[in-house]
Amino acid sequence: MPPAEVTDLLEPVVRLARELIAIKSVNPCFPDGNGEGDLAQFIYDFARKKGLDVSLQPVSPGRSNVLIRRDGNGKETILLEGHMDTVTAEGMTIDPFDPLLDDDRLYGRGACDAKGCLAAMLQSVADKKGQQGPDVLLAAVVDEENGFSGVQALVASGIKADFAVVGEPTQLAVVIAHKGVVRGFVKTRGISAHTSQPEEGINAIQRMARLLLVLDRYDKELRMKSHSLVGSATLTVSFIQGGRGLNLVPDECTVGLDRRTLPSEDPMLAWEELRRFLKSQPEFVEGEGLLEEPVLVNRGMEIAADSLPVQRLMAAIRSLGFSSEPIGVPYTTDAGELVRGGIASVVFGPGNIQQAHKADEWISVQQLRQAKAIFDRLIAGGE
Numbered sequence: 001m002p003p004a005e006v007t008d009l010l011e012p013v014v015r016l017a018r019e020l021i022a023i024k025s026v027n028p029c030f031p032d033g034n035g036e037g038d039l040a041q042f043i044y045d046f047a048r049k050k051g052l053d054v055s056l057q058p059v060s061p062g063r064s065n066v067l068i069r070r071d072g073n074g075k076e077t078i079l080l081e082g083h084m085d086t087v088t089a090e091g092m093t094i095d096p097f098d099p100l101l102d103d104d105r106l107y108g109r110g111a112c113d114a115k116g117c118l119a120a121m122l123q124s125v126a127d128k129k130g131q132q133g134p135d136v137l138l139a140a141v142v143d144e145e146n147g148f149s150g151v152q153a154l155v156a157s158g159i160k161a162d163f164a165v166v167g168e169p170t171q172l173a174v175v176i177a178h179k180g181v182v183r184g185f186v187k188t189r190g191i192s193a194h195t196s197q198p199e200e201g202i203n204a205i206q207r208m209a210r211l212l213l214v215l216d217r218y219d220k221e222l223r224m225k226s227h228s229l230v231g232s233a234t235l236t237v238s239f240i241q242g243g244r245g246l247n248l249v250p251d252e253c254t255v256g257l258d259r260r261t262l263p264s265e266d267p268m269l270a271w272e273e274l275r276r277f278l279k280s281q282p283e284f285v286e287g288e289g290l291l292e293e294p295v296l297v298n299r300g301m302e303i304a305a306d307s308l309p310v311q312r313l314m315a316a317i318r319s320l321g322f323s324s325e326p327i328g329v330p331y332t333t334d335a336g337e338l339v340r341g342g343i344a345s346v347v348f349g350p351g352n353i354q355q356a357h358k359a360d361e362w363i364s365v366q367q368l369r370q371a372k373a374i375f376d377r378l379i380a381g382g383e
């Protein structure tokens with residue numbers, strides 16, 4: 001970080017975004033994952049210093065959501081939700097935790113996904129403390145990049161809100177629909193033998209090769225059905241492992257599957273449908289196939305284009321002279337869990353998803369400023 005006299009010249013939302021990026025919070029599912037603890041403490045302290053009501057919501061050992069309240073008129077509650085974790089910083093071509101500001105770009109791991117948006121939300125709530133408007137609950141949550149345990153804990157706590165805005169890089173478009181996902185593994189089995197006498201064994205990799213063609217057909221069929229905003233469901237073979245050595249007939253082969261679901265689909269039912277389909281296929285049965293229980297599930301979501309969060313957010317955007325149309329996106333977010341928990345939600349934020357998870361991740365500073373202005377307008381209420 002440059003010296004304080006330089007950063008002091010930056011406007012607060014840009015300065016805060018830099019501070020959030022500089023605190024490493026890689027999801028523990030990655031080899032360099034340190035978790036969200038340090039960042040949660042910083043956000044907690046930031047809110048305390050601003051005189052906001054703040055508490056920690058434990059999710060798992062060392063990992064807590066941070067909940068910040070801005071009391072308003074008591075008639076309506078807006079939930080602003082953003083995640084604190086990032087993907088790995090390994091392999092980045094820029095310094096991931098020493099955020100560089102270059103013209104309109106602010107670089108660093110998490111700049112775009114999603115610390116820029118979190119900074120805009122935080123700065124807005126801090127600036128609007130004590131002012132008129134709806135009650136605001138800002139939830140900075142853990143674990144969006146892996147298991148969604150942060151938002152699940154938030155929903156399980158019985159949180160109430162009239163609507164929610166989930167902060168992800170949408171280039172300030174209002175996302176009203178996204179896909180869900182279910183991931184897991186399928187196995188074929190065989191019998192190990194010395195490769196000098198392969199006929200003594202059964203080759204699990206060759207069995208899997210036949211099954212892969214079946215899975216490919218399944219994917220093609222899924223793609224026939226399309227949703228107007230998010231596109232089609234898909235099944236991607238995303239991982240393969242098999243064999244114990246070059247001179248052994250492999251007795252097991254494992255493939256990882258990533259099934260993207262339409263907003264209306266229950267991912268668990270989609271997985272069971274896949275299981276039923278596989279059981280009806282000779283390649284699966286003869287390969288002694290096994291479809292394991294999913295390792296990750298996240299629901300898609302869709303809300304009406306004229307529902308409350310869309311109306312409010314669009315009004316805030318338009319009142320500042322910006323244009324925006326409701327869109328759908330193919331990736332999943334915490335909004336799936338919130339909608340399932342009964343809270344109408346949209347996804348919205350500065351930055352382009354194209355820059356998320358990238359080796360030179362950055363966010364447009366102009367969009368960061370615009371997002372802050374839009375949040376200011378949204379939580380001022382009475383549009």
Ligand SMILES: [Zn+2]
Pocket residue numbers: 083113114144168169
């Ligand atoms: Zn994200």
